[in-house]
Amino acid sequence: xxxxxxxxxxxxxxxxxxxxxxxxxxxxxxxxxxxxxxxxxxxxxxxxxxxxxxxxxxxxxxxxxxxxxxxxxxxxxxxxxxxxxxxxxxxxxxxxxxxxxxxxxxxxxxxxxxxxxxxxxxxxxxxxxxxxxxxxxxxxxxxxxxxxxxxxxxxxxxxxxxxxxxxxxxxxxxxxxxxxxxxxxxxxxxxxxxxxxxxxxxxxxxxxxxxxxxxxxxxxxxxxxxxxxxxxxxxxxxxxxxxxxxxxxxxxxxxxxxxxxxxxxxxxxxxxxxxxxxxxxxxxxxxxxxxxxxxxxxxxxxxxxxxxxxxxxxxxxxxxxxxxxxxxxxxxxxxxxxxxxxxxxxxxxxxxxxxxxxxxxxxxxxxxxxxxxx
Amino acid sequence: xxxxxxxxxxxxxxxxxxxxxxxxxxxxxxxxxxxxxxxxxxxxxxxxxxxxxxxxxxxxxxxxxxxxxxxxxxxxxxxxxxxxxxxxxxxxxxxxxxxxxxxxxxxxxxxxxxxxxxxxxxxxxxxxxxxxxxxxxxxxxxxxxxxxxxxxxxxxxxxxxxxxxxxxxxxxxxxxxxxxxxxxxxxxxxxxxxxxxxxxxxxxxxxxxxxxxxxxxxxxxxxxxxxxxxxxxxxxxx
Numbered sequence: 076x077x078x079x080x081x082x083x084x085x086x087x088x089x090x091x092x093x094x095x096x097x098x099x100x101x102x103x104x105x106x107x108x109x110x111x112x113x114x115x116x117x118x119x120x121x122x123x124x125x126x127x128x129x130x131x132x133x134x135x136x137x138x139x140x141x142x143x144x145x146x147x148x149x150x151x152x153x154x155x156x157x158x159x160x161x162x163x164x165x166x167x168x169x170x171x172x173x174x175x176x177x178x179x180x181x182x183x184x185x186x187x188x189x190x191x192x193x194x195x196x197x198x199x200x201x202x203x204x205x206x207x208x209x210x211x212x213x214x215x216x217x218x219x220x221x222x223x224x225x226x227x228x229x230x231x232x233x234x235x236x237x238x239x240x241x242x243x244x245x246x247x248x249x250x251x252x253x254x255x256x257x258x259x260x261x262x263x264x265x266x267x268x269x270x271x272x273x274x275x276x277x278x279x280x281x282x283x284x285x286x287x288x289x290x291x292x293x294x295x296x297x298x299x300x301x302x303x304x305x306x307x308x309x310x311x312x313x314x315x316x317x318x319x320x321x322x323x324x325x326x327x328x329x330x331x332x333x334x335x336x337x338x339x340x341x342x343x344x345x346x347x348x349x350x351x352x353x354x355x356x357x358x359x360x361x362x363x364x365x366x367x368x369x370x371x372x373x374x375x376x377x378x379x380x381x382x383x384x385x386x387x388x389x390x391x392x393x394x395x396x397x398x399x400x401x402x403x404x405x406x407x408x409x410x411x412x413x414x415x416x417x418x419x420x421x422x423x424x425x426x427x428x429x430x431x432x433x434x435x436x437x438x439x440x441x442x443x444x445x446x447x448x449x
Numbered sequence: 450x451x452x453x454x455x456x457x458x459x460x461x462x463x464x465x466x467x468x469x470x471x472x473x474x475x476x477x478x479x480x481x482x483x484x485x486x487x488x489x490x491x492x493x494x495x496x497x498x499x500x501x502x503x504x505x506x507x508x509x510x511x512x513x514x515x516x517x518x519x520x521x522x523x524x525x526x527x528x529x530x531x532x533x534x535x536x537x538x539x540x541x542x543x544x545x546x547x548x549x550x551x552x553x554x555x556x557x558x559x560x561x562x563x564x565x566x567x568x569x570x571x572x573x574x575x576x577x578x579x580x581x582x583x584x585x586x587x588x589x590x591x592x593x594x595x596x597x598x599x600x601x602x603x604x605x606x607x608x609x610x611x612x613x614x615x616x617x618x619x620x621x622x623x624x625x626x627x628x629x630x631x632x633x634x635x636x637x638x639x640x641x642x643x644x645x646x647x648x649x650x651x652x653x654x655x656x657x658x659x660x661x662x663x664x665x666x667x668x669x670x671x672x673x674x675x676x677x678x679x680x681x682x683x684x685x686x687x
Contacts, residue, residue, distance in 0.1 A: 131591050131624070133631035133661060426593035430606025 077260060077287050077294075080267035083275050084314075091123050092161050094276060101163040101189075101223070106150070106178050108273070108338045108363075109168035109195055113353045114216050116277060117235030118223045124273035125150050125159065125181075126334075127425050129313060132156070138180040139173075144396040146310050147177040149425040154185045164189030164222070166215075168357070169197065171365045171399055189222045191215060199358045199366040208354040216350065232349040240342040242277045245284040250336065252291045253328045254384050259294035262306065262327020263317040269335040270312045296326075302440045305381050305416070306330040307407070308392030309363075309400045311423060319429050320390070324440050329384035331377045332392070337361045364399035371403065374410050381416050388443050390436070391420040417443060450682035453521075457482030458675055467498035471505075493685035495677050497535075509684040511677060512540050512551045518680030519643045520546035523668055527641040530633055531677070532625075532648035534562040539633040546680070552635040558597040560628035562648040567597065568621040571604045572614055580653030583618035590616055592624030600624060622657035630661045642667050649673035 083090055091102050101120045105112065112122040127149025134155045135148040153159055164187050167178040175192075182190045193215050196204050220226050246269060252259050260268070268287075272280050301324040306317075312334040317327055330336050343356035367373045381389060389411055391404055408418050419439040421432060450456060459477030463470040471494070479486060494505040495514035502508075509517075511531070519529040520542060529540040537560050541550040554560035569576045590612065594600040600621075607617050625648075630638075642664070648654050649669045659667050670676050 131593075131627045133627045133634060136631040136634045137637075424593075426591060428594040428599045428603045428606070430609070431594075431599060431602045433606075 076283070076290055077264055077268070079283055080264070080271045083271045084267045084312075087123075087271070087274050088158055088161070090275060091121065094121055095161055102161055103189070104159055104162045104165040104181075104187075105273075106165065106167035106174050107170040108333045109170055109357050109366075110166045110193065111168065111212050111215065111353045111357060112277075113232065113235035113239050113343065113356075114212065114219055114227065115166075115235075116238050117216075117227045117231040118219050118225075120164075120219075120223075121276055122274075123162070125153065125165070126270075126273075126310070126312060128153055128158070129315070129425055131426055135180075138184070139176055142396055143173040143176060144309075144394050145423075145425040146394050146397070147173040150174075151177045151180055154181050159185075162187055164191070166191045166193065168193040168195040170195075170363060171397075173397070189218075191218055195357070197366050198368065199362065200368070200370060200372075204358050205351065205355055208358055209348075209351045212350050212354045229349060232353075233345075236343045236345065236349065236352065238277045238281075242272055242281045242284070243339040243342050245281050245288065246272060246339045248288055249284060249291065250329070257296065257300050258326060258328055259291045259296065261296065261317070261321050262304070262330070263314055263321060265327070266312060266314065266317055266330070266335060269330075269339065273334075273338060300326040300328070302326070302443050303328045303385055303387045305377075305384065305386035305389040306332060306335075306392055307377055307389050308332055308423075309394040309397045310334050311392045311394070313392075313423065313427060315429060316392075316423075316427060316432065319433055320436050323433060323437050325436065327390075329380050329386055331361070331373075331380055333363060336380070337363065364403040367403070371406065373403065374407055377407065378411065378414055378416070381411065381414075386416060388417045388419065388439060390439075391418050393420060393422050395422050395424050450679070450686065455679065455682075456484065458672075458678065460674065463498060467501045468503060471498070471502045475504075491685045493681045495681040495684075506685070509681055511536075512538060512548050513546075514677040514680030514684065515645060516540050516542035516548050516680065517546035517683045518676035518678070519645055519670070520544065521679060521683055522670060522676065523643050525641050526643040526668070528633065528636065528639055528643070529676075530629065530642060530644050531646040532562060532629055532644070532654070533646040534566070534648075537561050537629050537632065537646070537648075539629075539636045541636040546683070550636045552632045554628065554632055557628070559594075559600055559624060560632065561625075562646070564597050564600070564625055565621060565648065565651065565654070567601055568604055568618075571601055571608070572617060574614070574618075577650075579618050579621070580651035580655075582615050583622050583653030584656060585615040586619035587613070588616050588619075589623065590620045592620045592627075594624075618653060619657065622651070622653045623661065625654060626658040626661040629658065633662070638662065640664060644669045645673045645676040647674045 103120050104125045105122045115122045132152040135151050139148050304325045304327050306327050310333050340361045343352045361376050457478040459474045461474045492505045494502045494508045499508040515531045519526045531538045537554045539552045569579045594603045
């Protein structure tokens with residue numbers, strides 16, 4: 076049953092097209108993970124995150140500077156190759172400059188009915204952020220209402236919030252199983268499970284999660300967990316990498332990435348003011364480094380995850396040229412190591428040389444095992 | 450060249466002494482043309498060492514020479530793709546061979562001929578056999594590494610995993626053409642392409658380039674390594 080997530084991951088475009096045919100609804104492409112999807116779901120739209128394909132491509136060179144991150148180029152390439160031609164709209168809630176470039180390029184070269192930029196503050200920690208962002212979420216809601224041609228009522232917002240929260244709760248529950256001595260799911264499977272929630276209809280995704288949760292207690296992997304690892308970093312849905320790591324004696328038991336836990340970790344807390352609840356949820360979520368300034372709130376969160384899931388080592392997956400993460404990683408590495416979590420730093424491109432990576436991962440696992448011996 | 454006709458040509462390896470190499474090439478070309486040194490009205494150089502040749506009257510940039518030469522040989526050419534050993538270039542030009550825009554692979558050797566040379570070494574095949582070998586490939590494997598050094602270790606990993614040599618050769622050419630095509634897109638891709646430079650001799654690269662760019666046919670200069678020299682001669686005539 077859990078294999079369905081992988082199926083969805085591989086056939087995500089076919090899924091979105093079928094969803095559209097089936098429901099007659101609008102599919103809205105989301106950039107990064109700060110778009111308040113509650114509003115889209117309240118308007119019966121399907122939010123579908125724009126991701127790359129991890130294939131070599133040669134179409135973005137005229138549009139994005141070579142020193143912008145490979146993920147933003149890979150994402151734009153999918154649009155330029157026509158793979159997202161079913162999208163009715165695109166939305167970016169401001170994250171990094173690289174992705175804003177992708178979004179703007181997309182607007183220019185791939186016109187859609189609805190393109191909206193939410194100027195979400197990066198200084199999410201300032202006391203002014205909640206009021207500011209609430210107003211922006213409100214503006215976004217009005218824009219969606221205008222586009223949909225009908226108002227979003229309070230009960231619609233409640234439904235949107237509950238659909239998102241239920242999905243988040245279920246993903247957290249599924250992640251709980253990864254704390255076991257022998258987790259019943261691999262890191263690769265968990266990645267498919269988490270990342271598909273970013274483009275599959277949330278209720279459908281949650282229904283499958285509920286069914287999978289019933290199955291997990293009986294499920295056993297045909298191998299020992301080996302060394303328990305944490306994956307930390309920027310966007311990373313590099314299935315081949317996870318597969319390789321889990322073939323050489325490790326199991327990824329937890330992640331702190333936006334293709335995984337950072338996306339779903341916290342819920343909107345209802346407080347009467349629905350828009351404030353939505354806005355605050357995105358300000359309070361485990362931060363992308365771009366929104367984690369001046370306090371590096373993220374470091375403690377990463378360490379807590381590592382401890383809760385008993386990770387014996389962390390692989391810091393640095394997306395090449397991703398400046399926000401590049402800024403965090405030297406200090407994060409030091410912080411984790413000071414707290415007893417050895418780290419391996421690898422630089423990721425949209426496609427990666429698995430051979431040389433394997434050698435480094437094997438050596439890393441060996442050093443962790445070595446410490447166990449003595 | 451004389452009156453738009455090539456009288457003689459020669460190619461020598463440039464060693465440490467560029468002037469000496471140029472002199473040797475000139476002598477060979479004169480021999481082929483059956484001409485004396487005095488019969489030459491004007492000598493113009495192009496290429497990396499173009500400033501180092503004291504007996505030349507002038508020099509033109511590689512991009513200008515390539516565009517002039519390509520349009521002379523193929524009058525409809527508007528995008529000239531020059532893939533050499535150390536550098537590759539895409540040049541957009543007009544009907545007179547005037548350079549309108551150009552892009553050069555500036556960051557990585559994986560977009561130039563030196564890459565195929567290194568990969569041929571890793572595969573233990575002579576360079577000239579790498580192209581024909583890759584035409585026998587039965588599957589397409591993506592070359593994941595984005596740089597020449599990592600690509601070499603990736604090739605070694607592929608060798609270790611018993612991948613067919615022909616398939617690895619195709620992967621090498623696909624990696625190269627993907628970088629070249631990305632560069633071409635910076636100046637604008639059109640169908641009036643002509644491929645020049647030494648790597649155009651490599652049928653494996655040409656096949657992969659066509660596939661990457663999505664064209665059934667791409668013109669390849671008959672003697673791709675002489676196009677720049679022809680362009681320099683045309684510049685001399687001007």
